[in-house]
Amino acid sequence: MLLTQLPLGVISEVVSLEAEGIKRRRLLDLGLIPGTQIIAKRRSPSGDPTAYLIRGTVIALRSEETNLIKVR
Amino acid sequence: MGLTAKSSGLNLLRETFNLDVERNNPIIALAGNPNTGKSTVFNALTGLKQHTGNWPGKTVTQAQGYYENQGQEYTLVDLPGTYSLLASSTEEMVARDFICFAKPDATIVVADATNLERNLNLVLQVTELTDNVVLCLNLMDEAERKNIKIDIKGLEEELGIPVIPTIARDGIGLNDLKNMVTAIVNQDKQIKPVKVKYSPQIEAAVEELLPEIKNTLGELSEGLNLRWLALRLLEGDQTILDSMQNHYFRENLKGGVDCYGVD
Numbered sequence: 112m113l114l115t116q117l118p119l120g121v122i123s124e125v126v127s128l129e130a131e132g133i134k135r136r137r138l139l140d141l142g143l144i145p146g147t148q149i150i151a152k153r154r155s156p157s158g159d160p161t162a163y164l165i166r167g168t169v170i171a172l173r174s175e176e177t178n179l180i181k182v183r
Numbered sequence: 184m185g186l187t188a189k190s191s192g193l194n195l196l197r198e199t200f201n202l203d204v205e206r207n208n209p210i211i212a213l214a215g216n217p218n219t220g221k222s223t224v225f226n227a228l229t230g231l232k233q234h235t236g237n238w239p240g241k242t243v244t245q246a247q248g249y250y251e252n253q254g255q256e257y258t259l260v261d262l263p264g265t266y267s268l269l270a271s272s273t274e275e276m277v278a279r280d281f282i283c284f285a286k287p288d289a290t291i292v293v294a295d296a297t298n299l300e301r302n303l304n305l306v307l308q309v310t311e312l313t314d315n316v317v318l319c320l321n322l323m324d325e326a327e328r329k330n331i332k333i334d335i336k337g338l339e340e341e342l343g344i345p346v347i348p349t350i351a352r353d354g355i356g357l358n359d360l361k362n363m364v365t366a367i368v369n370q371d372k373q374i375k376p377v378k379v380k381y382s383p384q385i386e387a388a389v390e391e392l393l394p395e396i397k398n399t400l401g402e403l404s405e406g407l408n409l410r411w412l413a414l415r416l417l418e419g420d421q422t423i424l425d426s427m428q429n430h431y432f433r434e435n436l437k438g439g440v441d442c443y444g445v446d
Contacts, residue, residue: 133271140267142301167298
Protein backbone atom coordinates (compact mmCIF):
# COMPACT_ATOMS: atom_id res chain seq x y z
CA MET A 112 0.00 0.00 0.00
CA LEU A 113 0.95 3.65 -0.20
CA LEU A 114 2.43 5.35 2.87
CA THR A 115 -0.51 7.79 2.67
CA GLN A 116 -2.86 4.93 3.60
CA LEU A 117 -0.85 3.76 6.62
CA PRO A 118 -2.97 4.02 9.82
CA LEU A 119 -1.50 5.78 12.87
CA GLY A 120 0.61 3.64 15.18
CA VAL A 121 1.15 0.71 12.82
CA ILE A 122 4.76 -0.36 12.22
CA SER A 123 5.50 -0.76 8.54
CA GLU A 124 8.45 -1.08 6.20
CA VAL A 125 9.39 0.82 3.05
CA VAL A 126 9.13 -1.36 -0.06
CA SER A 127 10.00 1.11 -2.79
CA LEU A 128 10.16 4.78 -3.78
CA GLU A 129 8.30 5.76 -6.92
CA ALA A 130 9.83 9.24 -6.97
CA GLU A 131 12.58 10.24 -9.36
CA GLY A 132 15.34 12.82 -9.61
CA ILE A 133 15.66 15.40 -6.86
CA LYS A 134 12.45 14.23 -5.12
CA ARG A 135 13.84 10.71 -4.84
CA ARG A 136 17.16 12.07 -3.57
CA ARG A 137 15.32 14.07 -0.92
CA LEU A 138 13.44 11.02 0.37
CA LEU A 139 16.63 8.94 0.42
CA ASP A 140 18.40 11.68 2.39
CA LEU A 141 15.61 11.58 4.97
CA GLY A 142 16.58 7.94 5.51
CA LEU A 143 13.82 6.30 3.48
CA ILE A 144 15.31 3.31 1.71
CA PRO A 145 13.72 -0.08 1.07
CA GLY A 146 13.58 -1.93 4.41
CA THR A 147 13.40 1.20 6.59
CA GLN A 148 10.87 0.97 9.43
CA ILE A 149 8.30 3.73 9.48
CA ILE A 150 5.43 4.56 11.84
CA ALA A 151 2.75 7.24 11.36
CA LYS A 152 2.71 9.17 14.65
CA ARG A 153 0.30 12.03 14.18
CA ARG A 154 -1.93 13.55 11.55
CA SER A 155 -2.73 17.24 11.22
CA PRO A 156 -6.38 18.23 11.61
CA SER A 157 -6.80 18.61 7.86
CA GLY A 158 -5.32 15.13 7.33
CA ASP A 159 -2.16 16.42 5.66
CA PRO A 160 0.73 16.51 6.44
CA THR A 161 1.37 13.49 8.67
CA ALA A 162 4.27 13.10 11.12
CA TYR A 163 6.27 9.87 10.74
CA LEU A 164 8.94 8.34 12.94
CA ILE A 165 11.86 7.53 10.62
CA ARG A 166 15.17 6.28 12.00
CA GLY A 167 14.79 7.98 15.37
CA THR A 168 13.52 11.33 14.09
CA VAL A 169 9.95 12.51 13.59
CA ILE A 170 9.51 14.05 10.15
CA ALA A 171 6.34 15.51 8.61
CA LEU A 172 5.58 14.48 5.04
CA ARG A 173 2.85 15.69 2.71
CA SER A 174 0.62 13.34 0.75
CA GLU A 175 2.31 14.55 -2.43
CA GLU A 176 5.41 12.77 -1.05
CA THR A 177 3.79 9.83 0.74
CA ASN A 178 1.88 8.94 -2.44
CA LEU A 179 5.27 8.08 -3.94
CA ILE A 180 6.27 5.67 -1.16
CA LYS A 181 5.14 2.04 -1.09
CA VAL A 182 5.11 0.28 2.29
CA ARG A 183 3.98 -3.03 3.74
CA MET B 184 50.44 29.13 6.46
CA GLY B 185 52.37 30.63 3.51
CA LEU B 186 50.47 32.96 1.22
CA THR B 187 50.82 31.73 -2.34
CA ALA B 188 49.27 33.04 -5.56
CA LYS B 189 46.77 30.24 -5.36
CA SER B 190 45.73 30.98 -1.82
CA SER B 191 45.13 34.65 -2.59
CA GLY B 192 42.82 33.52 -5.38
CA LEU B 193 41.10 31.49 -2.72
CA ASN B 194 40.91 34.59 -0.53
CA LEU B 195 38.96 36.40 -3.25
CA LEU B 196 36.57 33.47 -3.31
CA ARG B 197 36.31 33.41 0.46
CA GLU B 198 35.46 37.11 0.49
CA THR B 199 32.30 36.31 -1.46
CA PHE B 200 31.21 34.36 1.65
CA ASN B 201 31.71 37.45 3.86
CA LEU B 202 34.81 35.96 5.43
CA ASP B 203 37.28 38.47 6.85
CA VAL B 204 40.38 37.33 4.96
CA GLU B 205 42.49 40.17 6.43
CA ARG B 206 42.80 38.16 9.61
CA ASN B 207 44.37 35.36 7.61
CA ASN B 208 42.84 32.80 9.95
CA PRO B 209 42.34 29.16 9.05
CA ILE B 210 38.65 28.71 8.18
CA ILE B 211 36.77 25.96 10.01
CA ALA B 212 33.28 24.93 8.91
CA LEU B 213 30.73 23.43 11.29
CA ALA B 214 28.24 21.13 9.56
CA GLY B 215 25.68 18.65 10.84
CA ASN B 216 22.10 17.43 10.86
CA PRO B 217 19.48 19.70 12.41
CA ASN B 218 19.16 19.34 16.18
CA THR B 219 22.54 17.78 16.95
CA GLY B 220 23.75 20.61 19.17
CA LYS B 221 25.73 22.23 16.39
CA SER B 222 25.06 25.77 17.56
CA THR B 223 25.89 24.69 21.13
CA VAL B 224 29.30 23.51 19.88
CA PHE B 225 29.65 26.80 18.01
CA ASN B 226 28.85 28.87 21.09
CA ALA B 227 31.06 26.77 23.37
CA LEU B 228 34.05 27.18 21.03
CA THR B 229 33.62 30.87 20.21
CA GLY B 230 32.13 32.10 23.48
CA LEU B 231 29.37 33.73 21.44
CA LYS B 232 25.73 33.55 22.33
CA GLN B 233 24.21 32.68 19.04
CA HIS B 234 20.63 31.76 19.65
CA THR B 235 20.25 28.03 20.07
CA GLY B 236 16.85 26.51 19.67
CA ASN B 237 14.98 23.56 18.44
CA TRP B 238 13.23 24.46 15.25
CA PRO B 239 14.04 23.91 11.61
CA GLY B 240 15.87 26.56 9.66
CA LYS B 241 17.21 28.38 12.69
CA THR B 242 20.59 28.90 11.08
CA VAL B 243 19.83 29.61 7.45
CA THR B 244 22.56 32.14 6.89
CA GLN B 245 25.96 31.21 8.21
CA ALA B 246 27.09 32.66 11.52
CA GLN B 247 30.77 33.35 12.19
CA GLY B 248 32.90 33.50 15.28
CA TYR B 249 36.51 33.26 16.38
CA TYR B 250 38.42 31.10 18.82
CA GLU B 251 42.05 30.59 19.74
CA ASN B 252 43.98 27.40 20.16
CA GLN B 253 47.72 26.92 20.67
CA GLY B 254 48.37 30.60 19.89
CA GLN B 255 46.53 30.62 16.56
CA GLU B 256 43.20 32.30 15.91
CA TYR B 257 40.59 30.37 13.89
CA THR B 258 37.44 31.53 12.12
CA LEU B 259 34.55 29.18 12.79
CA VAL B 260 31.54 29.20 10.46
CA ASP B 261 28.26 27.68 11.64
CA LEU B 262 26.49 26.21 8.60
CA PRO B 263 22.75 25.53 8.54
CA GLY B 264 21.68 22.12 9.81
CA THR B 265 20.94 19.73 6.94
CA TYR B 266 20.32 16.05 6.33
CA SER B 267 22.10 16.27 3.01
CA LEU B 268 24.52 18.33 0.92
CA LEU B 269 22.66 17.72 -2.28
CA ALA B 270 21.10 21.15 -2.51
CA SER B 271 17.35 20.61 -2.68
CA SER B 272 16.79 23.46 -0.22
CA THR B 273 18.38 26.84 0.51
CA GLU B 274 20.01 25.49 3.68
CA GLU B 275 21.63 22.64 1.81
CA MET B 276 22.81 24.94 -0.92
CA VAL B 277 24.41 27.32 1.60
CA ALA B 278 26.20 24.44 3.34
CA ARG B 279 27.34 22.80 0.12
CA ASP B 280 28.56 25.99 -1.55
CA PHE B 281 30.54 26.95 1.51
CA ILE B 282 32.41 23.65 1.71
CA CYS B 283 32.80 23.47 -2.06
CA PHE B 284 33.94 27.02 -2.84
CA ALA B 285 35.23 28.62 0.38
CA LYS B 286 37.25 25.42 0.89
CA PRO B 287 37.49 25.45 4.68
CA ASP B 288 40.84 24.27 6.09
CA ALA B 289 38.91 21.76 8.18
CA THR B 290 35.27 20.77 8.49
CA ILE B 291 33.74 19.60 11.76
CA VAL B 292 30.64 17.45 11.28
CA VAL B 293 28.56 17.39 14.45
CA ALA B 294 26.54 14.19 14.86
CA ASP B 295 23.94 13.10 17.41
CA ALA B 296 25.45 10.10 19.21
CA THR B 297 21.95 8.79 19.99
CA ASN B 298 21.02 8.69 16.32
CA LEU B 299 24.17 7.78 14.41
CA GLU B 300 22.42 5.86 11.66
CA ARG B 301 20.67 8.98 10.44
CA ASN B 302 23.65 11.27 10.95
CA LEU B 303 26.24 9.24 9.05
CA ASN B 304 24.57 9.99 5.70
CA LEU B 305 25.73 13.59 5.90
CA VAL B 306 29.17 12.52 7.13
CA LEU B 307 29.67 10.42 3.99
CA GLN B 308 28.48 13.26 1.78
CA VAL B 309 30.93 15.67 3.39
CA THR B 310 33.87 13.26 3.13
CA GLU B 311 32.98 12.74 -0.52
CA LEU B 312 33.52 16.46 -1.03
CA THR B 313 36.54 17.18 1.19
CA ASP B 314 39.19 15.13 3.01
CA ASN B 315 39.83 17.35 6.05
CA VAL B 316 36.91 16.23 8.16
CA VAL B 317 36.60 15.49 11.86
CA LEU B 318 33.48 13.90 13.32
CA CYS B 319 32.28 15.47 16.57
CA LEU B 320 30.10 12.89 18.28
CA ASN B 321 27.93 15.12 20.43
CA LEU B 322 25.28 14.36 23.06
CA MET B 323 27.37 11.51 24.47
CA ASP B 324 25.59 11.93 27.83
CA GLU B 325 22.21 11.34 26.17
CA ALA B 326 23.62 8.27 24.46
CA GLU B 327 24.84 6.94 27.78
CA ARG B 328 21.44 7.55 29.31
CA LYS B 329 19.87 5.54 26.50
CA ASN B 330 22.46 2.83 27.06
CA ILE B 331 24.01 3.31 23.62
CA LYS B 332 27.67 2.33 23.47
CA ILE B 333 29.75 3.56 20.55
CA ASP B 334 32.95 1.94 19.35
CA ILE B 335 34.91 5.14 18.63
CA LYS B 336 38.00 3.34 17.29
CA GLY B 337 35.87 1.14 15.04
CA LEU B 338 33.99 4.15 13.72
CA GLU B 339 37.27 5.97 12.99
CA GLU B 340 38.53 2.98 11.04
CA GLU B 341 35.34 2.51 9.03
CA LEU B 342 35.07 6.19 8.11
CA GLY B 343 38.78 6.96 7.83
CA ILE B 344 38.39 10.21 9.80
CA PRO B 345 39.07 11.16 13.43
CA VAL B 346 36.10 10.89 15.80
CA ILE B 347 35.90 13.04 18.96
CA PRO B 348 33.18 12.32 21.55
CA THR B 349 31.78 15.47 23.19
CA ILE B 350 29.16 16.80 25.56
CA ALA B 351 29.16 20.36 24.22
CA ARG B 352 26.64 21.65 26.74
CA ASP B 353 29.10 20.90 29.56
CA GLY B 354 32.20 21.74 27.53
CA ILE B 355 33.43 18.15 27.64
CA GLY B 356 35.67 17.01 24.77
CA LEU B 357 35.96 20.45 23.20
CA ASN B 358 39.69 20.76 23.90
CA ASP B 359 40.27 17.46 22.12
CA LEU B 360 38.17 18.76 19.23
CA LYS B 361 40.16 22.01 19.02
CA ASN B 362 43.46 20.15 19.16
CA MET B 363 42.36 17.79 16.40
CA VAL B 364 41.34 20.72 14.19
CA THR B 365 44.73 22.33 14.83
CA ALA B 366 46.50 19.09 13.91
CA ILE B 367 44.51 18.89 10.66
CA VAL B 368 45.15 22.53 9.74
CA ASN B 369 48.90 22.17 10.47
CA GLN B 370 48.92 18.96 8.47
CA ASP B 371 50.19 17.01 11.45
CA LYS B 372 47.23 14.74 10.88
CA GLN B 373 46.72 13.29 7.40
CA ILE B 374 43.19 12.14 6.72
CA LYS B 375 42.13 9.69 4.05
CA PRO B 376 38.39 9.24 4.34
CA VAL B 377 36.96 5.95 3.12
CA LYS B 378 35.17 6.88 -0.12
CA VAL B 379 31.87 5.51 -1.30
CA LYS B 380 32.26 3.33 -4.40
CA TYR B 381 29.32 3.24 -6.80
CA SER B 382 28.17 0.65 -9.32
CA PRO B 383 30.56 -0.12 -12.22
CA GLN B 384 28.29 1.78 -14.64
CA ILE B 385 28.42 4.94 -12.55
CA GLU B 386 32.18 4.66 -11.93
CA ALA B 387 32.71 4.22 -15.69
CA ALA B 388 30.58 7.29 -16.43
CA VAL B 389 32.61 9.31 -13.90
CA GLU B 390 35.86 8.25 -15.58
CA GLU B 391 34.44 9.30 -18.92
CA LEU B 392 33.36 12.70 -17.63
CA LEU B 393 36.56 13.65 -15.79
CA PRO B 394 38.70 14.66 -18.79
CA GLU B 395 35.79 16.64 -20.25
CA ILE B 396 35.30 18.54 -17.02
CA LYS B 397 39.03 19.25 -16.78
CA ASN B 398 39.01 20.59 -20.34
CA THR B 399 35.98 22.78 -19.78
CA LEU B 400 37.18 24.26 -16.50
CA GLY B 401 40.87 24.65 -17.32
CA GLU B 402 42.71 26.29 -14.41
CA LEU B 403 39.58 26.45 -12.29
CA SER B 404 39.58 22.67 -11.92
CA GLU B 405 42.69 22.95 -9.66
CA GLY B 406 41.06 23.30 -6.27
CA LEU B 407 37.81 21.52 -7.07
CA ASN B 408 36.90 17.94 -6.29
CA LEU B 409 36.29 16.75 -9.84
CA ARG B 410 35.00 13.29 -8.94
CA TRP B 411 32.39 14.88 -6.73
CA LEU B 412 31.49 17.35 -9.48
CA ALA B 413 31.15 14.53 -12.01
CA LEU B 414 28.78 12.68 -9.67
CA ARG B 415 26.60 15.79 -9.32
CA LEU B 416 26.47 16.27 -13.09
CA LEU B 417 25.45 12.63 -13.52
CA GLU B 418 22.62 13.26 -11.08
CA GLY B 419 21.51 16.12 -13.32
CA ASP B 420 22.06 18.65 -10.52
CA GLN B 421 21.58 22.06 -12.12
CA THR B 422 22.20 23.95 -8.86
CA ILE B 423 25.92 23.14 -8.81
CA LEU B 424 26.33 24.71 -12.26
CA ASP B 425 24.45 27.79 -11.12
CA SER B 426 26.63 28.07 -8.03
CA MET B 427 29.83 27.67 -10.05
CA GLN B 428 28.68 30.41 -12.34
CA ASN B 429 27.95 32.68 -9.38
CA HIS B 430 31.29 32.06 -7.73
CA TYR B 431 33.59 31.78 -10.72
CA PHE B 432 32.11 33.51 -13.73
CA ARG B 433 30.06 36.39 -14.86
CA GLU B 434 29.56 34.94 -18.34
CA ASN B 435 27.88 31.72 -19.32
CA LEU B 436 29.43 28.41 -18.33
CA LYS B 437 26.28 26.38 -18.75
CA GLY B 438 26.54 25.69 -22.48
CA GLY B 439 29.86 23.92 -21.97
CA VAL B 440 28.88 21.35 -19.40
CA ASP B 441 25.12 21.16 -19.46
CA CYS B 442 24.88 18.54 -22.19
CA TYR B 443 26.39 15.95 -19.83
CA GLY B 444 23.58 16.16 -17.30
CA VAL B 445 21.11 13.26 -17.42
CA ASP B 446 18.09 15.53 -17.88
